[in-house]
Amino acid sequence: MIFIDLAVRNLRRHKVRSILATVGIVIGVVAIASLGIMGSSLSTLVGGMVSDVSDTVLITPHLAASSGDPFDPRSALAASISTKNVGLIEKAAGEHRAVPMFVASDRLRVRETSGYATIYAMPAADIPFLLEREAGLYPQGRSSGVMVGSLLADEFDLHPGSRIEVGGESVRVLGIAAERGMGIDINPDYAIIVTEDWYTERHGPQDYSRVVVKVGDLSAIEDVKAAIDQQINRRSEVVDILDSREILELYYETIDAINIFLLGIGGVSLLVASVSILNVMIISVTERTAEIGLMRSIGARKREVLRMFLYESLFLGVIGSIIGGIASTAVAFSASASISDLFADFSVSGEAGIPISVVIGYVAFAMAFGIGTSVVAGFYPAWKAAQLNPIEALRYE
Known part of the structure; x- marks a missing residue:
């Protein structure tokens, strides 16, 4: 628990830096989840617009x-x-x-x-x-x-x-x-x-x-x-x-390509956010080199130092992903509603909404991706901190 407390303390000591890194994760999660949900909504609308002419x-x-x-x-x-x-x-x-x-x-x-x-x-x-x-x-x-x-x-x-x-x-x-x-x-x-x-x-x-x-x-x-x-x-x-099956297949292949493109845009946003976390963690390791040396000299193991810094990046990822998940749900439903209104006159089925399971799936995927990206981005700085020589770290200024 002490290493978790130290991780939280360091994030609080550098509030602005932590907030900016979290905002990057929020943007990335919102981009992935909301664009994915919008793409699924568009696919549902196309399915509703196309009448059954399989013969x-x-x-x-x-x-x-x-x-x-x-x-x-x-x-x-x-x-x-x-x-x-x-x-x-x-x-x-x-x-x-x-x-x-x-x-x-x-x-x-x-x-x-x-x-x-x-x-x-x-x-x-x-x-x-x-x-x-x-x-x-x-x-x-x-x-x-x-x-x-x-x-x-x-x-x-x-x-x-x-x-x-x-x-x-x-x-x-x-x-x-x-x-x-x-x-x-x-x-x-x-x-x-x-x-x-x-x-x-x-x-x-x-x-x-x-x-x-x-x-x-x-x-x-x-x-x-x-x-x-x-x-x-x-x-x-x-x-x-x-025949109608071939034409419908072309429709859905096009929609799938659009969905992949939209998710790719969201993924790039999240990767940019991970670079921000990487930068934050490297700065944090550099600023706390002497503190790391002190901890190692009084008995802290390498894996404990590694975990402490991974906790920091994990907390940033979890907080950013939760906020991003909530925000992306609201953004996606709003955008999907706008698309539904735009194509409402063309819909055959009258069902413009998308299943709640699809929304949950995209939000969960975006949040998991955001947390995973944060941990991966923080691994190198954490590993670097764990490998510091205690004597040299204590003499660092």
């Missing part, structure tokens, strides 16, 4: 996706799927339903508010197949009416019978699509849905933007993809074929 195969023009590099000049090229290739896709899909569609944007005006909205155009018979109806009717054939997504309708207080301007033309809202969330195939909640006939009547015949294949039997997804690839990409790569 979907998405076919897009190859040039539209290019290599995925934003600096690839092919990314800027317009690309589409020809009517002939759509026929081949339908043939390869067999009994599974293929839905070709146009994806565009046009100017939307609702009363005094104007902007741009996404437009999905597809065969009239396929609209009820892909989308559930919340209110009103589905658009039919060349009808001048349109269907709007539920979130767009909520934002502008639209209902069946409302009139809006699309591309400068006044049209009637026939129906409201039920909230669906961010899907792999389409994201209709903030969009306008029209029939293919309605769209081509105003913009002329065009090639399609994408084709969505709904596979009735999930075990047949790979076979459907292979059949489409064989039918379309036999000579050259014309289309990219992805």
